[in-house]
Amino acid sequence: MDVFNSLWLGLGVAMQPMNLLFCFAGVFIGTLIGVLPGIGPVAAMSLLLPITFNITPEAAIIMLAGIYYGSMYGGSTTSILVNIPGEAASVITCLDGYQMARNGRAGPALGMAAIGSFIAGTLAVVGLMLLAPTLARVAVKFGPAEYFSLMVLGLTILVWLSQGSIIKALIMACLGVVLGLVGIDSITAMPRLTFDQMQLIDGLGLVPIVMGLFGIAEILNNLEQRLDREVFQARVEGLMPTKEDWKRSAGPIARGSVLGFFLGILPGGGAVISSFLSYAMEKRLSKTPERFGKGAIEGVAGPETANNAAAGAGFIPLLTLGIPPNVVMALLLGAFIVHGVQPGPLMMTQNPQLFWGVVASMYIGNVMLLVLNMPLIGLWVQLLKVPYKILFPMILLFCVIGAYSVSNQVFDVYLMLGFGILGWLMKKYGYEPAPLVLAFVLGPMLENNLRKSMILSQGDFMMFLERPISAVCLACAVLLLVSPLLPIFNKQRKQLATEES
Amino acid sequence: MRPASTPLARRTLLGAALALPAIGSARAQAWPARPVTLIVPWPAGGSTDVSMRAMAEAAAKHLGQQVVVDNKPGAAGTLGGATMAATARPDGYTIAQMPISMFRLPYMQKTSFDPQKDFTYISNLTGYTFGVVVKKDSKFQTFKELIEAARAEPGKITYATPGAGTTLHITMEQIAAAAGVKWTQVPFKGGAETSAAVMGGHVSATADSTGWGPLVDAGELRLLCTWGGARTKKWPNVPTLTELGFPIVSDSPFGIAGPRNMNPVAVQKLDEAFRAAMQDKAVLDTLEKFDMAPRYMPTADYIKFVNETIAEQKVLIERLGLKTS
Amino acid sequence: MRLRADTFTALIALGISAFILLQGRELGLGRPNDPGSGFILFWTGIIMTGLSAVLLVQSLTAKAEDSSGLGDAFTGLRWGKVIYVVGLMVLHSAAMEYFGFVLSTAVLLLVLFKTVEPQTWRVAILGSALTTLGAWGVFVAWLGTQMPVGSLFLPD
Numbered sequence: 002m003d004v005f006n007s008l009w010l011g012l013g014v015a016m017q018p019m020n021l022l023f024c025f026a027g028v029f030i031g032t033l034i035g036v037l038p039g040i041g042p043v044a045a046m047s048l049l050l051p052i053t054f055n056i057t058p059e060a061a062i063i064m065l066a067g068i069y070y071g072s073m074y075g076g077s078t079t080s081i082l083v084n085i086p087g088e089a090a091s092v093i094t095c096l097d098g099y100q101m102a103r104n105g106r107a108g109p110a111l112g113m114a115a116i117g118s119f120i121a122g123t124l125a126v127v128g129l130m131l132l133a134p135t136l137a138r139v140a141v142k143f144g145p146a147e148y149f150s151l152m153v154l155g156l157t158i159l160v161w162l163s164q165g166s167i168i169k170a171l172i173m174a175c176l177g178v179v180l181g182l183v184g185i186d187s188i189t190a191m192p193r194l195t196f197d198q199m200q201l202i203d204g205l206g207l208v209p210i211v212m213g214l215f216g217i218a219e220i221l222n223n224l225e226q227r228l229d230r231e232v233f234q235a236r237v238e239g240l241m242p243t244k245e246d247w248k249r250s251a252g253p254i255a256r257g258s259v260l261g262f263f264l265g266i267l268p269g270g271g272a273v274i275s276s277f278l279s280y281a282m283e284k285r286l287s288k289t290p291e292r293f294g295k296g297a298i299e300g301v302a303g304p305e306t307a308n309n310a311a312a313g314a315g316f317i318p319l320l321t322l323g324i325p326p327n328v329v330m331a332l333l334l335g336a337f338i339v340h341g342v343q344p345g346p347l348m349m350t351q352n353p354q355l356f357w358g359v360v361a362s363m364y365i366g367n368v369m370l371l372v373l374n375m376p377l378i379g380l381w382v383q384l385l386k387v388p389y390k391i392l393f394p395m396i397l398l399f400c401v402i403g404a405y406s407v408s409n410q411v412f413d414v415y416l417m418l419g420f421g422i423l424g425w426l427m428k429k430y431g432y433e434p435a436p437l438v439l440a441f442v443l444g445p446m447l448e449n450n451l452r453k454s455m456i457l458s459q460g461d462f463m464m465f466l467e468r469p470i471s472a473v474c475l476a477c478a479v480l481l482l483v484s485p486l487l488p489i490f491n492k493q494r495k496q497l498a499t500e501e502s
Numbered sequence: 503m504r505p506a507s508t509p510l511a512r513r514t515l516l517g518a519a520l521a522l523p524a525i526g527s528a529r530a531q532a533w534p535a536r537p538v539t540l541i542v543p544w545p546a547g548g549s550t551d552v553s554m555r556a557m558a559e560a561a562a563k564h565l566g567q568q569v570v571v572d573n574k575p576g577a578a579g580t581l582g583g584a585t586m587a588a589t590a591r592p593d594g595y596t597i598a599q600m601p602i603s604m605f606r607l608p609y610m611q612k613t614s615f616d617p618q619k620d621f622t623y624i625s626n627l628t629g630y631t632f633g634v635v636v637k638k639d640s641k642f643q644t645f646k647e648l649i650e651a652a653r654a655e656p657g658k659i660t661y662a663t664p665g666a667g668t669t670l671h672i673t674m675e676q677i678a679a680a681a682g683v684k685w686t687q688v689p690f691k692g693g694a695e696t697s698a699a700v701m702g703g704h705v706s707a708t709a710d711s712t713g714w715g716p717l718v719d720a721g722e723l724r725l726l727c728t729w730g731g732a733r734t735k736k737w738p739n740v741p742t743l744t745e746l747g748f749p750i751v752s753d754s755p756f757g758i759a760g761p762r763n764m765n766p767v768a769v770q771k772l773d774e775a776f777r778a779a780m781q782d783k784a785v786l787d788t789l790e791k792f793d794m795a796p797r798y799m800p801t802a803d804y805i806k807f808v809n810e811t812i813a814e815q816k817v818l819i820e821r822l823g824l825k826t827s
Numbered sequence: 828m829r830l831r832a833d834t835f836t837a838l839i840a841l842g843i844s845a846f847i848l849l850q851g852r853e854l855g856l857g858r859p860n861d862p863g864s865g866f867i868l869f870w871t872g873i874i875m876t877g878l879s880a881v882l883l884v885q886s887l888t889a890k891a892e893d894s895s896g897l898g899d900a901f902t903g904l905r906w907g908k909v910i911y912v913v914g915l916m917v918l919h920s921a922a923m924e925y926f927g928f929v930l931s932t933a934v935l936l937l938v939l940f941k942t943v944e945p946q947t948w949r950v951a952i953l954g955s956a957l958t959t960l961g962a963w964g965v966f967v968a969w970l971g972t973q974m975p976v977g978s979l980f981l982p983d
Contacts, residue, residue, distance in 0.1 A: 040970060047547030048971045051555065141702035145688075168882050172840050175875035179847050179868065185578065186864045188689050190610060190667030193854060193864055197612045199584060202577040224912060224943070225904040322701070323716040325694045332547045338791050339552060345716025390944035394936050395958055397916065402962060406972040409574060414920045418913055425909060429900035430836050448867040453688050457660060457704065460860030572973070 004130060011357025015365055020060050020358065027064035028366045031071020032373055035078065038085045038212060038403040042072040046332050050339070058340035059355055063362040065336050066316070069329050070122055070363065073312045074370050077114040077305050081107055082381060083396050085216035085403075089207055090272040090308035092438050093162075093280045095215055097293060097300030103233055107382050108240035110301050113250050115374040116242070117306035121258045122367040125313025128262050129320075130360055134349075137321040140266045145453035146464050148267075150474035152447035155274050157478040159436045161281040164294045170436045173427075177440030178447075180205055188452050200412045209404045209413045210441060213420025214427075214434035216400050220393050221425040233385045240379055246298045253283045253303030261310030266318060271326065272311035273442050277435075279307035313363070320344050320356060533594060533767050537568040540758070541598035543582030545575045549630075549792040550756070554599055556788040557627065560779035565771065578603045580613065583759070587620040592761040594768025597624065602669060602754045605812045609819040610667060622764035623808050625773045626799035627780060628789055629753030632670060633728040633740070634661070635714045636707045637700055638721055645726040645746055648707060649681050656684040662696040662708040665689050670709045672818050673729060673752040679821075680748050697723070712793040729753060730795055755797050757804055773801050830897045833886030840879035848872030908943060915939065927977025928967070933959040 014020060034045045046065050053061035079085040081098035094114070101110040128136075143151075156174065163170030183194045184204030195201040223232050242250070257279045264275040283303040284293045293300050318324045323345035325331040337344050342352055349356050384392075404417040424434050458464035465471050540558050544550045551573065558569035574582040579601040590596035605617050615621075634645060642648045652659040663670040666689040678685055688705050690696050697717060700708035707726070708714065717723040718737070725740045729752040733742055743750045758776065760769070779785050780798040789796060799807060850865065851872050857863025886894060915938060922931040936955035940946045946954070966972040 034970075037965075037970075040966070040972065043545070043547075044972070045970065047545065047551075050547050050552075141698045144699070144702055144704035166882075168878055168885070172875060172878050172882070175847075175871050175878065176843070178871050182868060185667075187665045187691050189864050190665070191854065191864045192611050193868070194850060195611075199577050199581065199614055202581075202611075221909045221912070224908050225906055227905075318698070322697070322722075323713070324697050331694060335547050335549065335552060338549075339788075341791065343716040343719070346720035346722055347716060390946070391940075391950075391954060394939040394943075394954075397912075397939070398932060398936065398958065398962055401916070401920070402966050402972065402974065405974065406966070408576065409973050410576070411920050411924060411975070415917065418916050418920075422913060430832050432836070444867075444871075449691060452862045452866070453690070455860060455862050456686060456688050458860075459657075460858065462859075 007353065007357045008130065008361060010354060011359075011361030014059055014354050014358030015063065015362040019057075020063050020362065021365070023056065023060040023064040024067050024362045024366050025369055027067020028071035028370050028373065031068040031073075032075045032370065032377070034068065035072035035075020035087060038079045038087045038216065038399055040403060040406055041088060042069045042329050043332060044406065045072070046329065046336075050332070050336055053336065054339065058337075058342055059358045061336060061340055062333070062355065062359050063366075065333055066359055066363065067366045069333070070309070070312055070366065071370055073122075073309050074115060074118045074374055076308075077118075077301070078111065078381060081110045081114065081301070082385060083216065083392075084219040085396070085400065086211050089211065089438065089442050090276045090304075090311070092211060092215070092273075092435055093277045093304040094301055096162075096164075096280070096435060097295070097297050099219075100294065100296035101298065101301065102385065104296050105233070106239075106296065107233075107385055108378055109242040109246050109298065111378045111381060112240065112375070113242050113246060113298055113302045114305040115371060115378070117250065117254045117257065117302045118309040119367055119371040120254055121261060121306040121310035122313055122370070123364065124258045125262050125265070125310045126360060126363045126367070129313060129317055129363075133317045133321050134346075136266050137317050140318055141322070141324075143267055143470070144468075145450040145457060146468050146471045147474070148450040149447060149454055150465055150471040150478075151267075151274070152443050152450065154474045154478045154481075155278065155443050156440060156447065157481050158278060158281040159439060161284060161481070162277060162435055162439075163433060165431050165433065169432050173432055173434070173437040174440040177437035178444030180210070180437075181441040181444040182448060187449060188456075200410065204445075205416065205441075206404075206407055206413050207438075207442065208407045209417035210420050211438055212400045212404055213417040214424035214438065216396065217417060217421025218424025218428060218434070220396060221421060222428055223389065224393065232389045240382060242298070249298050250302035252286070253279065253299045254306045256282060257303040257306030258310045261307035262314045264307075265311030265314030265326075267326065271315065272308045273439070275307040275311045276304035277439055279303040320348060320359075321346060323348075533765065533771055534565055534567040536595060537570050538562075538565065538594070538772075539570050539572050539596045541572050541574050541582040541586055541596065543574050543576065543579045543599060543601065546573045549794070550599070550601075553628065553785075553788050553792060553794060556782075556785045557776065557779045560782035560785050561772075561775040563782075564775040564778040578607060580604050580607050580615070583621070584613065584615045586761055587615045590761045592622065592764040594760060594765045594772065597758050597760045597772065599756055600759045601756050602811070602815075605808070606667070606815045606819065609816050617808070617812055620762050621759040622762055622769060623757065623759045623801065623805050624769055625776050625801060626755055626757035626797060626804045626807060627776065628794045629730075629755035629797050630711045631728060631730055631734055631793040631795065632673070632709065632711050632752055632754075633714070633737075634674075634707055634709050634726045635697075635700060635718060635723040636726060637703060638724055640706070640724065642707070642726065643724075645741070648726060649677075649683055651706075652678070652683040652685040653681070657686050659685040659707070660688050660705040661685060662688050662690050662699040662705045662710070664696055664710055665691065667819075667822075669752055669754045670711075672822065673750060674709050675822055676750055676752075676818070677743070677748055680750075715793065734793065734795075735790070736793065753795065753797070755807075757799070769801060831886050831889075831894045832897045832900065833882060833889070833894060835897050837879050837883035837886055841876065841883065844872050844875040844879055846872075847875065912939070912943060923975045923977070925977055925979050927979065928974035929959060929963055930977065932962065 030045055034040055034042055045068050076087045076091045077094045079087055080091040080094040081102050084095050084099040086092045086095050098110045159174050160167055183201055185202055186193050260279050261275040265271040280300055280303055283299045284290050315326050315330055318326045319330045319334060325334045334344060342355060401414055404413045454464055465475060542551050542554045555571050558571050562569040574585055580603050583598045583600060583604050586596055586598045607613055608617060636642050661674060671687055690699055696708045696710045697714050699705050714723050718725045725737055727743055727746060728734050728740055729743050731751045777798060780796050847868055851869030852865060854865030855863035856866050856869055919931050919935040933955050936958055937951055940951035940954050967974050
C-alpha cells in the first residue's frame with residue numbers, strides 16, 4: 002500500500018496547475034524537438050535549463066523530463082516520412098516505416114508508433130515505480146564482461162537484420178566498427194585514425210553519419226529518377242491503423258516494452274540495442290519474415306515501443322543511484338543539482354514530493370503526448386502530398402542544420418555530404434547502411450569493454466564464461482551463428498536470406 | 503552523440519547590429535564598447551558550463567557589457583581555445599575558458615596551438631573536487647590500507663577513472679610512484695560509469711570528481727581521501743592527500759585567456775571583472791553546488807602557474823608513456 | 828570482359844581491410860592482460876579481409892547473367908544531377924562561414940528550386956524566401972541553434 006500512498010502524494014504534486022502547465026510545455030517542446038532531425042533533447046534541455054532557475058524544482062524537472070520522453074515520441078516521425086532517423090534508436094524504424102510511407106501507409110505507421118510509445122512509456126513508469134530500487138542494484142552488477150557479451154550478441158543479431166547479402170552486411174558492420182574507433186582511445190589516450198586532424202579527436206559524430214547514409218542518400222537516389230514520377234504514393238490508405246495492423250502489432254508491442262525496459266536500465270546504449278533486438282526478434286518470430294523491409298508494421302511497432310520503454314527505464318539509475326545512463330540523463334542530473342537536489346539513494350526519503358511528483362507527472366505527460374500526437378498524424382501525412390521537387394530542397398536544408406547544430410562545425414556538414422555520397426553508391430551495389438550504423442554505435446562499446454575485462458581478469462578469457470549473465474549472452478550468440486548449420490533451422494534461415502530476390 | 507547549442511547566434515547578431523555604428527570610434531572609447539564572447543569548450547548544461555555562465559553574468563555586471571557564452575565542445579576541451587587562437591582578434595572581445603587539457607594535449611599529440619605562445623592568460627578561477635571511493639563493504643577503511651594492499655600484491659588493486667590521461671589517472675599514478683606501489687588503472691568512459699563500476703564490485707576503488715557524492719552520503723560508498731588543498735566543506739572528516747603524506751594538490755584548475763598579444767587594457771579590465779565575479783554570491787552558490795572550490799589568481803600569478811603547469815605536464819606525460827609521436 | 832560490380836566493390840573492401848589491418852598493427856596489439864589500441868582494429872581487419880575474399884570469389888564464380896556490371900547501376904539514371912546537387916551543398920557550407928546562414932541558404936534554395944527541377948520564378952523566389960525565413964525563425968530565433976552569422980558581418 003506504501004506505493005499507492007506515495008503515488009497519491011506524487012499525483013497531488015503533479016496535478017498542481019503550475020506543474021501541469023510545465024508538464025505540457027515540456028512534452029509539447031519535446032514533440033517538436035523530436036520531429037526536427039539532428040536537434041535532439043540535449044540541445045533543447047540545455048537551452049531551457051537556465052530558464053528553469055526561477056521556477057520550483059518540481060516544475061523544472063517535470064518540464065525537462067517531459068522534453069526527453071516527448072522527443073522520443075516524435076523521433077520516429079522523420080524516419081517514417083523522409084527516411085531520416087533523428088537518433089540511433091530510430092535507425093531501425095526507417096527500414097519498414099519509410100516503406101510504409103511510400104506505400105501510402107504513413108498514417109498507420111505514425112499512429113502505431115505513437116500508440117506503441119504510449120503503452121511502453123506508461124509501462125516503464127509503472128516499472129519505475131514498483132521495481133526501481135531493486136533493479137538499479139541489479140544493473141550495477143553488469144560489469145565490463147557482461148557488456149562485452151551483450152555487445153557480441155547485439156552484433157551477431159546484425160546478421161538477421163540484413164535484407165540481402167549477409168557477406169556484404171558483415172563487411173558494412175566491420176566498416177562501422179572501424180569508423181566508431183576513430184578518435185582518442187579512452188584506454189590508452191592514444192589518437193587513432195585521426196591523421197593529426199583536430200576535428201577527429203572526439204571521433205566521428207553519429208548524427209552526420211546517420212543523416213548522410215539515410216537522409217541524404219535517399220534524396221540523391223530519388224533525384225536520379227525522373228521526379229515527375231512521385232516518390233510517395235498519392236493515395237493515402239487511412240490515417241489510423243486497421244484491425245489487421247492491431248493484430249500484427251499487439252505481440253511486438255508487448256515484447257518490445259519488456260525488452261526495452263530491462264535493457265534501458267543498463268547505462269549506455271540500452272535504447273539502441275533494444276530497438277534493433279526487438280526488430281530482429283519480430284522478424285525471427287514472424288510467420289512471414291519476407292514482409293520485413295517492405296513495410297511490415299511489426300517492424301515499426303516493436304522497435305518504437307522498445308526504445309520508448311528504454312527511455313523511461315533510463316530514469317531508474319539516475320533517480321535511485323545518481324548515475325546517469327546517457328547524455329540526456331547527465332543533463333537532467335545537472336538540473337537536479339542546480340536546484341539543490343542530489344539524485345541518489347536518499348532522494349526518495351529526503352525529497353519524496355519531488356521524486357513521486359516527477360514519476361506521477363510522467364503518467365500525465367504520456368496521456369498528454371498521445372492526445373497531442375494523434376491529431377498531428379493527419380498534418381504529417383498532408384506534408385507528403387507536397388510535390389517532391391518542392392520538398393527535397395527543404396529536407397536537404399534540415400539535414401544541414403541538423404548536422405551543423407550538433408557540434409557547431411561545418412566539418413560535420415561535409416562529413417554528412419560525404420556519407421551521403423557513400424550511401425548513394427552503397428545502395429547501387431547492394432550494401433545496406435543499417436549494419437554500419439549499428440556497428441558504429443556498438444563496436445566501440447565492445448572494444449572498450451573487452452579491453453577493460455582483460456585488464457580486470459589479467460588476461461583470462463574464462464571470465465566471460467564464468468559469469469552467468471555473460472555466459473548466457475555468449476551462448477545465445479553462438480546458437481544464432483551455428484543455427485544455419487542445423488537442418489531444422491536451415492529452412493527458416495534460407496527463407497530469410499532469399500527474401501530480397 | 504555530441505551535444506551542444508545555446509541561444510547565441512541571435513544575441514551575437516543583435517550584438518553585432520548594435521555594435522556596428524560604434525566600430526569607427528571603438529578604439530578611442532573605453533574598453534569594453536561591445537559584448538564580450540566567452541568560449542566554453544564544454545557542452546551546454548554541464549557543471550563547467552553552468553558555473554562559467556554564472557561567472558559570465560557576474561562579470562558582465564562589472565564590465566557594463568554582456569558576456570556571451572559560446573559553447574564549442576570538442577577535442578577534450580581544447581577545440582574552443584584552438585579555434586580562438588587561430589581566428590580571434592586580440593581585442594579582448596573574444597576570450598576562452600582554459601581547461602587543463604590545453605596544457606596536456608600538446609604533449610600527447612600534434613595540436614594546432616602552443617599553450618606557451620598562443621594565449622594571453624587573464625586569471626585563474628576555480629577547480630574541481632576529486633576523491634577516491636570504495637564500496638561500503640570493502641575491507642579498506644582508509645587510503646593507507648588501500649596503498650598497503652597495492653604494495654602487498656602489485657597490480658592486483660584496480661581503480662576506475664573517467665579515462666586514460668585524465669587528471670584522475672595521472673594523479674593516481676603520481677601517488678603510486680610516491681608510495682612506491684603498483685596498481686592497475688581501468689579507464690571507463692566518463693564519470694557515470696565509474697560509480698557503477700565500484701558499486702558493482704568490478705573494481706577495488708574509483709578515482710573521480712564528485713559524481714559519487716550522493717552515494718557517499720547514502721553510505722553506499724566510502725570516501726577515503728579528497729585531493730584539494732584543504733578538506734572539503736561537505737565531507738570534513740575525510741583527509742586530503744597532503745595530510746596523508748603526499749604533497750599533491752590535484753583539482754584541474756581552470757581560468758580564462760585571450761589570443762596572444764591581447765590589448766593590455768582589456769586584460770586588466772577582464773581580470774578585475776572576474777575577480778569581482780569570484781566574490782559574487784550567486785557564483786559562489788553555484789560553485790558550491792558542484793563542489794568546486796574558488797581558486798582565483800590574478801594575471802601575474804596565473805601566468806606563473808600556467809608556466810609551471812606546462813612544465814609539470816610535460817614531465818608527467820612522458821613518465822606515464824602517454825606520448826604518441 | 829566487363830568488370831563485375833561485386834568484383835570491383837570486393838576489391839575496394841579488400842584494400843580498406845588491408846589499410847585497417849596495417850593501422851591496427853602500427854597502433855600495437857598489446858598483451859592479453861592489456862590489449863592495445865590496435866587490437867580490435869587488427870582483428871576487424873582480418874575478419875573483413877576474409878569476408879571480402881569470399882565476396883571476391885563469389886563474384887568471379889557467379890554466372891554472367893546473374894551478375895551486374897559496374898556501370899549498370901548508372902545507366903538510364905540522371906547521376907549528373909546528384910553530383911551537381913552535392914557540389915552545390917559543398918559550396919553552400921563553405922559560403923555559410925563567410926556570408927552567413929541566411930544569405931547563403933536563400934541563394935542555395937533559389938538555385939536548387941530553379942535548376943534541378945526548374946520551377947517558375949514566382950515559386951522559386953517565394954519558396955526560397957519562405958523556407959529560409961521559416962528555418963531561421965524556428966532553429967535560430969526560437970530554438971537558439973548557433974548557425975554561422977558569417978565573418979563578413981562580424982564587426983572588426
